[in-house]
Amino acid sequence: MKLTTTILLVTSFFTSSTVADQVDDALQARLRKTLTDLEAIARQNGDNRAAGYPGYRASLDYMKKQIDTRFANSYTTWIQEFQFPVYNVTLETLKGPDGDDVIVKTPNWSANTTGITGSLFDTPVSANGSMCTLAAWDGLDPTGKIAFIQRGTCSVSSKARFAKEKGAIAVIIYNQPSNTTLTMRPSVELDSDRGVLPVGLVTREVGEAWKQRLVAGEDLKVTLAAHNTVNSVTSWNLLAQSRTGDPNNAILSGAHLDSVPEGPGIEDNGSGSAALLEVIDALSKYTEHKNALQFAWWGAEELGLLGSDHYVNSLTEAEAAKLKLYFNYDMVGAIGPDVEFGIQPKNITDNGPAKRMVASLEAAGIKPYLAEGAGNSDYAPFQAAGFPFVSLYAGGNKTGECYHTACDDITVIGFDTLALSVKAATYALEGIINSLEGVPLRRPRLQSRTVTPATMPKRLARRDSHAHHQHSSGCAHSASPI
Numbered sequence: 223m224k225l226t227t228t229i230l231l232v233t234s235f236f237t238s239s240t241v242a243d244q245v246d247d248a249l250q251a252r253l254r255k256t257l258t259d260l261e262a263i264a265r266q267n268g269d270n271r272a273a274g275y276p277g278y279r280a281s282l283d284y285m286k287k288q289i290d291t292r293f294a295n296s297y298t299t300w301i302q303e304f305q306f307p308v309y310n311v312t313l314e315t316l317k318g319p320d321g322d323d324v325i326v327k328t329p330n331w332s333a334n335t336t337g338i339t340g341s342l343f344d345t346p347v348s349a350n351g352s353m354c355t356l357a358a359w360d361g362l363d364p365t366g367k368i369a370f371i372q373r374g375t376c377s378v379s380s381k382a383r384f385a386k387e388k389g390a391i392a393v394i395i396y397n398q399p400s401n402t403t404l405t406m407r408p409s410v411e412l413d414s415d416r417g418v419l420p421v422g423l424v425t426r427e428v429g430e431a432w433k434q435r436l437v438a439g440e441d442l443k444v445t446l447a448a449h450n451t452v453n454s455v456t457s458w459n460l461l462a463q464s465r466t467g468d469p470n471n472a473i474l475s476g477a478h479l480d481s482v483p484e485g486p487g488i489e490d491n492g493s494g495s496a497a498l499l500e501v502i503d504a505l506s507k508y509t510e511h512k513n514a515l516q517f518a519w520w521g522a523e524e525l526g527l528l529g530s531d532h533y534v535n536s537l538t539e540a541e542a543a544k545l546k547l548y549f550n551y552d553m554v555g556a557i558g559p560d561v562e563f564g565i566q567p568k569n570i571t572d573n574g575p576a577k578r579m580v581a582s583l584e585a586a587g588i589k590p591y592l593a594e595g596a597g598n599s600d601y602a603p604f605q606a607a608g609f610p611f612v613s614l615y616a617g618g619n620k621t622g623e624c625y626h627t628a629c630d631d632i633t634v635i636g637f638d639t640l641a642l643s644v645k646a647a648t649y650a651l652e653g654i655i656n657s658l659e660g661v662p663l664r665r666p667r668l669q670s671r672t673v674t675p676a677t678m679p680k681r682l683a684r685r686d687s688h689a690h691h692q693h694s695s696g697c698a699h700s701a702s703p704i
């Protein structure tokens with residue numbers, strides 16, 4: 223994903239010598255210890271710490287033990303459990319009219335069938351969306367047949383729903399003219415989409431060839447098989463709250479603890495998780511403070527911010543009124559020399575804590591850039607619910623190359639960067655530990671936040687990295703076939 227040019231882009235280059243005076247050896251040693259331990263946990267658990275896999279729970283138990291031993295007198299911890307569905311397509315085949323095997327993708331919500339055979343029923347193509355309304359079916363009767371529809375404009379599931387209503391037994395969707403590849407699988411849209419009809423998606427080439435034969439009057443019989451499973455998986459958020467401070471005025475700082483299944487996730491997001499521990503440590507010199515400090519290690523971020531979403535959605539209005547600000551740390555320890563720090567949101571005019579974070583980095587000779595959030599990290603559910611937030615990011619090319627892969631290990635961590643992130647976070651918190659002056663008020667909840675689990679690109683702040691280019695296609699999802 224690329225930032226638009228309207229975003230203030232100030233690249234900051236720094237070398238280890240210019241930050242040498244910022245470096246706190248003991249802090250870096252503790253950060254290294256935490257991340258080494260997290261990597262060992264990944265290595266002992268199939269090389270990952272992903273939600274739904276054993277390495278995640280082991281990471282959570284480890285982190286809880288760290289807090290319970292290091293900060294037993296100043297913090298209490300608890301675990302919040304949540305469930306999420308994992309869908310899996312277990313069968314998808316399509317026999318073409320000539321008995322050939324045609325490449326097909328089925329949505330996770332497709333109705334199950336071991337094989338349904340029928341004649342294709344051709345439907346008109348419309349520039350403003352093919353078969354996107356029930357009215358588009360006026361005068362057409364697909365009863366007992368397999369509706370053959372061009373993709374685009376409205377969701378695959380709404381096309382399927384209208385076709386079902388008119389009596390079709392299955393649906394084959396072919397790509398729009400602009401698209402010949404077939405890699406994007408429509409995700410679950412609504413629970414009510416599940417099982418609407420058996421649905422298969424084919425390429426533009428296949429669609430065009432069949433369309434010509436249908437227009438020529440041929441009867442094309444195809445056989446579609448589709449099967450999917452849904453399993454409920456349990457994951458957990460870890461939370462900690464200071465024993466001192468008024469819980470009616472709480473400041474929450476969070477990082478996600480899970481990795482993707484592809485790797486140990488030491489930068490993403492072991493880095494934020496380790497940083498939070500050291501922020502607690504740095505603030506432990508304040509034995510008394512007016513406001514309560516809360517810390518969260520989120521689960522299942524990589525599957526679509528599920529842990530933080532669950533947390534925000536399970537807050538009652540009374541509980542939400544107690545939360546004054548959310549800080550997010552996700553990928554905050556890139557290795558140099560090309561590290562750049564980013565802060566969200568873009569407009570921090572009335573955001574005192576964000577300004578303090580900027581000031582802390584500037585004091586270390588670093589000019590962070592300010593960017594609008596793209597909703598791809600755990601601040602998004604808080605932002606959508608109207609909470610003021612500050613999100614810190616520190617990325618670099620080396621780290622970017624290992625984004626979401628097996629090489630996201632301790633060798634891509636810049637401990638000087640991570641230490642600077644800890645200091646900036648600590649400085650921002652120190653400013654509001656006793657007074658909420660400068661903290662913006664909560665805004666009304668936004669209408670909706672749309673997240674496409676698992677397909678959503680991770681974050682705005684990452685730019686120009688090679689690794690990110692493959693993710694950048696995700697930015698076009700809303701414009702791509704749906």
Ligand SMILES: *[C@@H]1O[C@H](CO)[C@@H](O)[C@H](O)[C@H]1NC(C)=O
Pocket residue numbers: 308309310311312330407409410675676
């Ligand atoms: C749908 O299933 C595929 C595996 O076939 C999986 O990769 C994808 O994440 C699933 N989508 C959702 C929304 O769960």
Ligand SMILES: *[C@@H]1O[C@H](CO)[C@@H](O)[C@H](O)[C@H]1NC(C)=O
Pocket residue numbers: 310311312
């Ligand atoms: C999904 O289904 C495929 C095919 O049956 C299987 O190999 C794979 O292990 C399943 N994945 C999950 C996460 O259940």
Ligand SMILES: *[C@@H]1O[C@H](CO)[C@@H](O)[C@H](O)[C@H]1NC(C)=O
Pocket residue numbers: 348349350
């Ligand atoms: C779509 O376009 C057709 C003509 O191509 C028009 O008759 C119809 O009203 C349009 N529908 C919508 C919803 O704009």
Ligand SMILES: *[C@@H]1O[C@H](CO)[C@@H](O)[C@H](O)[C@H]1NC(C)=O
Pocket residue numbers: 400401402403404405406407695698701702703
């Ligand atoms: C074509 O489809 C692929 C995979 O679904 C998608 O990544 C790409 O953005 C699409 N291209 C266009 C022009 O829609």
Ligand SMILES: *[C@@H]1O[C@H](CO)[C@@H](O)[C@H](O)[C@H]1NC(C)=O
Pocket residue numbers: 330331332333334416417449450451452
């Ligand atoms: C298909 O069957 C499996 C059980 O084999 C079930 O888990 C899944 O929900 C079914 N899919 C739909 C869309 O009903």
Ligand SMILES: *[C@@H]1O[C@H](CO)[C@@H](O)[C@H](O)[C@H]1NC(C)=O
Pocket residue numbers: 477478480481482487489490491492494523524550551552553554598599614615616680681
């Ligand atoms: C780790 O945290 C950083 C910053 O908080 C975030 O940008 C990144 O997306 C997180 N990693 C993952 C895997 O979500």
Ligand SMILES: *[C@@H]1O[C@H](CO)[C@@H](O)[C@H](O)[C@H]1NC(C)=O
Pocket residue numbers: 559560619686687688
């Ligand atoms: C990082 O990547 C950008 C874009 O690819 C490039 O312009 C820059 O020179 C790279 N920095 C380093 C230190 O390699």
Ligand SMILES: *[C@@H]1O[C@H](CO)[C@@H](O)[C@H](O)[C@H]1NC(C)=O
Pocket residue numbers: 569570571572
């Ligand atoms: C930034 O926020 C301030 C305070 O809310 C507001 O007055 C100002 O108009 C905003 N600036 C921009 C460019 O949106």
